[in-house]
Amino acid sequence: MNTLDTDEKLARRARELFLASVAGLDAGVVARLRETRLKALEAAEAPRSAWGQGWRMPASAMALVLVGVVGGALWWNGLTGPVAAPESLNTASSEDLPIVLTSDSLDMYADLDFYQWLETQDKSKAATPPPDQTDDSDDSDDVGG
């Protein structure tokens, strides 16, 4: 028997065995394959009806509008120059952050006006010369005068 005959016999025998094993597949496997097939076909049908025709065009139009709006905003911003943030925002953030971050009692911030007043009092006292120095100056004035 030559090689070709042997190969042909081998191929035929292999295919017969393979097909017999396919025919003898477990019923559970066959049912699962069938279920998978039907799901695949359903999945292909659903996007076509819902997305393919109903949403594809509006979605692309929406994307176009969005690009236009963003582009327009950027162009307008370029014309008018960069907009500085309002100062009130900066001051608010710079004042509020320490309050949030520090672990001091919040009661202190409730009496903040009082403490500010106290500070101005201290400063004014420091600016005013002590009474004995004033007397010295008065004396010198007197001497000189």
Added chain:
Amino acid sequence: MITFRAERAPCGPYKASTFNRRGRFLETSQELNRFLADVERRAYRIAQMSLRSHEDAQDAVQDAMFQLVKSYATRPAAEWAPLFYRILQSRIRDCQRRRKVRNRVISFFGGQRGDGDDELPDPIASAPDLATAEPSEQVVQAEAMVALEKALEELPARQREAFMLRILEGLDVAQTAQAMGCSEGSVKTHLSRAMHSLRESLGEHWS
């Protein structure tokens, strides 16, 4: 005098084309259903023989079905078989690659033997029942099938693919080449080498 306005057609041109598209899709869907129903069990067995795992074979076939329906449903029906098997072979290779990496990691950390054999089912126990044959013939066929699977497992991947697609599934050379993503000449070479190896390894069982 009473004049009747001509009634408009119930469906305008847009709707008519929608119905045509819908009709074509349903027709395609039915054709796909027939194609997949015809091919699914053989595809499962090919995947099972390559992967030696029921779950992995199911997953590979499922992926191939979904991918074919999703991406290639509009292609001519004659192209479905090679496309389907191309996806299936790709999934099989992915699964084998993942296993190799997993086994390397396991062996690196000093785990099991690392060749994955301990996860594989007993080939004789997992051999399908050949219900139509006589009991003695069933035993002979089961043994021959186990020998074939074992011999196929020993082949290099491309030779095994060529043999499974060309001989077991029955694709022609051009379809096999398309499914394997190579030239027809390469298919013939792979198949010739596979036959040579199988002749040697199966000689005692099949002569």
